[in-house]
Amino acid sequence: MSFSSDVKDELNSVCGQARHCQLAELASIVHFAGRIGKSSAGFDIPVENEYASRKCFTLLQKTFNINSVDINVFQALKIAVGEDGSVKNDGPVDGRLLLKDCCRRAYLRGAFLVSGSLSDPSKGYHLEFVCRNDEQAGQLRSVMSDFGLESHSVLRKNHVIVYIKEGEAIVDLLNIMGAHTSLMNLENTRILKEISNTINRRVNCEAANIAKTISAASKQSEDIEYIRDHYGFDSLPDRLREMAEVRLENPEASLKELGELLDPPVGKSGVNHRLRQLSELAESLRQG
Numbered sequence: 001m002s003f004s005s006d007v008k009d010e011l012n013s014v015c016g017q018a019r020h021c022q023l024a025e026l027a028s029i030v031h032f033a034g035r036i037g038k039s040s041a042g043f044d045i046p047v048e049n050e051y052a053s054r055k056c057f058t059l060l061q062k063t064f065n066i067n068s069v070d071i072n073v074f075q076a077l078k079i080a081v082g083e084d085g086s087v088k089n090d091g092p093v094d095g096r097l098l099l100k101d102c103c104r105r106a107y108l109r110g111a112f113l114v115s116g117s118l119s120d121p122s123k124g125y126h127l128e129f130v131c132r133n134d135e136q137a138g139q140l141r142s143v144m145s146d147f148g149l150e151s152h153s154v155l156r157k158n159h160v161i162v163y164i165k166e167g168e169a170i171v172d173l174l175n176i177m178g179a180h181t182s183l184m185n186l187e188n189t190r191i192l193k194e195i196s197n198t199i200n201r202r203v204n205c206e207a208a209n210i211a212k213t214i215s216a217a218s219k220q221s222e223d224i225e226y227i228r229d230h231y232g233f234d235s236l237p238d239r240l241r242e243m244a245e246v247r248l249e250n251p252e253a254s255l256k257e258l259g260e261l262l263d264p265p266v267g268k269s270g271v272n273h274r275l276r277q278l279s280e281l282a283e284s285l286r287q288g
């Protein structure tokens with residue numbers, strides 16, 4: 001199963017206890033589905049995925065104790081339906097159904113069940129809702145922003161896509177909708193991904209440092225060999241001669257290690273200073 005269907009599967013079992021929440025979620029499902037179908041049994045809500053249609057059934061049972069939509073449902077959800085079954089006010093859900101926080105959470109659940117999807121978090125963060133029109137997208141974005149979630153929207157074919165691209169905001173939305181197991185799975189993936197990014201960064205950084213050290217050391221050795229061949233160690237003051245010998249004998253040692261090999265030992269900056277003097281001498285010898 002995809003991560004998206006895991007979330008829907010979980011949302012299917014999340015249901016507000018209060019009737020107001022149940023109505024809000026049902027209204028959300030109907031609006032995002034955009035149609036009421038006429039069947040021999042009466043009306044139904046033709047949603048394309050099994051999760052949303054199972055949820056519809058549950059909600060109708062809980063709120064009206066019926067299996068298909070009737071006129072009472074339209075009234076309760078404040079929905080007008082045309083001759084052809086299309087929802088006339090198919091934009092936003094009636095604001096009176098979304099006054100409470102709990103009902104706005106239920107609205108988001110319904111919206112996600114019908115029209116939401118979420119990319120596999122190991123590949124990237126992208127959660128989107130396919131909205132039927134601008135009004136619907138506007139209401140969805142405003143409900144999300146009530147919860148402090150920033151979203152974006154873009155036109156795709158005849159639909160308005162409302163999306164969130166930030167891992168943290170997606171986690172927040174899952175929490176708001178009540179998808180706590182999915183939230184934990186996403187967080188785990190997020191943490192693993194972050195750890196592996198950090199490790200990669202450190203490895204790269206260390207490799208760069210090592211390369212830098214090696215190239216500095218080989219330049220120092222080159223300079224010191226030039227001094228040995230064109231000037232002679234005997235002509236150097238003791239402290240520089242000792243430094244030159246220790247460097248040549250320990251081509252892979254760090255500045256700190258070199259300092260410890262000197263007698264008496266010298267700190268990192270002292271070693272650095274002496275090596276710089278040697279390099280400057282080599283440079284002036286080269287220039288004659």
Ligand SMILES: [Zn+2]
Nearest residue numbers: 020021102103
């Ligand atoms: Zn409620």
